[in-house]
Amino acid sequence: xxxxxxxxxxxxxxxxxxxxxxxxxxxxxxxxxxxxxxxxxxxxxxxxxxxxxxxxxxxxxxxxxxxxxxxxxxxxxxxxxxxxxxxxxxxxxxxxxxxxxxxxxxxxxxxxxxxxxxxxxxxxxxxxxxxxxxxxxxxxxxxxxxxxxxxxxxxxxxxxxxxxxxxxxxxxxxxxxxxxxxxxxxxxxxxxxxxxxxxxxxxxxxxxxxxxxxxxxxxxxxxxxxxxxxxxxxxxxxxxxxxxxxxxxxxxxxxxxxxxxxxxxxxxxxxxxxxxxxxxxxxxxxxxxxxxxxxxxxxxxxxxxxxxxxxxxxxxxxxxxxxxxxxxxxxxxxxxxxxxxxxxxxxxxxxxxxxxxxxxxxxxxxxxxxxxxxxxxxxxxxxxxxxxxxxxxxxxxxxxxxxxxxxxxxxxxxxxxxxxxxxxxxxxxxxxxxxxxx
Numbered sequence: 089x090x091x092x093x094x095x096x097x098x099x100x101x102x103x104x105x106x107x108x109x110x111x112x113x114x115x116x117x118x119x120x121x122x123x124x125x126x127x128x129x130x131x132x133x134x135x136x137x138x139x140x141x142x143x144x145x146x147x148x149x150x151x152x153x154x155x156x157x158x159x160x161x162x163x164x165x166x167x168x169x170x171x172x173x174x175x176x177x178x179x180x181x182x183x184x185x186x187x188x189x190x191x192x193x194x195x196x197x198x199x200x201x202x203x204x205x206x207x208x209x210x211x212x213x214x215x216x217x218x219x220x221x222x223x224x225x226x227x228x229x230x231x232x233x234x235x236x237x238x239x240x241x242x243x244x245x246x247x248x249x250x251x252x253x254x255x256x257x258x259x260x261x262x263x264x265x266x267x268x269x270x271x272x273x274x275x276x277x278x279x280x281x282x283x284x285x286x287x288x289x290x291x292x293x294x295x296x297x298x299x300x301x302x303x304x305x306x307x308x309x310x311x312x313x314x315x316x317x318x319x320x321x322x323x324x325x326x327x328x329x330x331x332x333x334x335x336x337x338x339x340x341x342x343x344x345x346x347x348x349x350x351x352x353x354x355x356x357x358x359x360x361x362x363x364x365x366x367x368x369x370x371x372x373x374x375x376x377x378x379x380x381x382x383x384x385x386x387x388x389x390x391x392x393x394x395x396x397x398x399x400x401x402x403x404x405x406x407x408x409x410x411x412x413x414x415x416x417x418x419x420x421x422x423x424x425x426x427x428x429x430x431x432x433x434x435x436x437x438x439x440x441x442x443x444x445x446x447x448x449x450x451x452x453x454x455x456x457x458x459x460x461x462x463x464x465x466x467x468x469x470x471x472x473x474x475x476x477x478x479x480x481x482x483x484x485x486x487x488x489x490x491x492x493x494x495x496x497x498x499x500x501x502x503x504x505x506x507x508x509x510x511x512x513x514x515x516x517x518x519x520x521x522x523x524x525x526x
Contacts, residue, residue: 111197112204114139116211118508122258122501123219123250129504133186140193153471153514154191156464157507161187163457164417171416180418183500186507194511205512209479213262217279220259220286227289242291250501253494256295257486257505259283264482267303270312293390294493300326302482310478371396384434394493397442400427401451414454423451441498445491448498464510465491471514480513 114136121128164184171177200208223246230239238244246255266272266280287299307313307321368387371379376388376396388396404423405411415423421441428438442448450458465488472480487496487506496502 109207110143111136111139112207113211115508115512116208116215118504119208119212119258120215122505123246123255125249126500129501133189133504137189137193140196151194151514153464153467154194154511156460156467157187157191157510160457160460160464161185163453163460167414167416167419167453170413171419173416173419173422176418176421177416184417184497184503186500186504190504190507190511194515197515200512200515205479208512209261209265213265214279216259216262217282219255220282223255224286224289240289242289245289252290253292253295254499254501256287256290256292257490259287259290260295260299260486261479261483261509263287263299264302264306264479267306268310268478294490298486298489302485306478306482379431382431382433384432386433388437390493393437393440394443397424397440397444398447400424401442401447403427404451410451410454412454412456414450414452414457417452420448420451441495443493443495445494445496448495468510468514477513483509483513 114132118129118132118136121132161184164181164187168174168177168181224240227239227245230244231237242252246252250258263280263283266276266283269276272280287296304322304326311321313321368385369383371382371386371388371392373392373395376392377399404420404427408415408423414420421439424440424442425438428435442451446458446461449461453460465484469481469484469488472484490496494502496506
């Protein structure tokens, strides 16, 4: 028995010495499983939880940045007191447990220096390359079978779950990792090229725009290269974006729909995104904001849809006493359905959320929920700028801008992606400000 206890003690001692490395791999595993079914994300998160509880003893003073998402979750829990849809709200609470679980786990975890962050993001970024090759291989096989080039684009390229938007967000983080490497090896240059191709094939207008802005900012302010090389690189990136939008048919189609939505009224087009056959009417921004009635054949391109959703939220604020407390977590959808019926929209539009995290939070948690969300994003960008950490800055800017067009917290993978990276970046040591070099 004594020998057994001694062996266990020796194992635990040796394991504790390697535990930090295990923690890095588990965090990378959580990020890698995000494109998969939620069960894989949950299992990886549980492994992370067990690792921290069983082997981490270095509890430290709570970080203010960690407390903010905990308060955000507590407000969600309190909304059970006034929600009109208790069943939906309970499911929302269950889905949002990461807002409290992951920050609490980081209280017991060591700080993550630049070297440890590099290990996590390097594993994650190369894993994203494997996803790219997998989806591109499937697209080629489908193309050979159907001779349909749409197999390579948008939601035809990746499964509906996670979908093009979420895969674009996940791939963008890997893209930024390879962009900020000072001395890229051949394999890293290939990886960067594959990610750029993959993101353009996914054709997410918002992500392409955000990524372009961030990459230009990197070469303007962060890249350790000569001014002439910076200028040449920015011009090259801009030309690549221009030619991709105007000469790649599928990408051009998605951007032109948004142009016509904003600047052309009463457009009549065949839309690839609409389920009904025949010609449909693309609703303009002006019509989305002003029309008293619509038709089932009306199609809302991305910008027009979001304008319509802002409009109905404004009406909800006027019609309901939700300014301070909201409808309750996950309890706003029934009101969106009512608005879709009122305006005679195709029934699918009643199933869409607000596609804006700021509005989604305001509608469900009221003004205080919105203030907590904004404060969380403010702390994130403030800490990123203080450390001059490009990856952290890229993540912070991406989230601020993406929340304008997506209700990112309506899906578990969106919550886990945000809160894990939020805690990871804000846990890192402030004294290390240099870019990663490999």
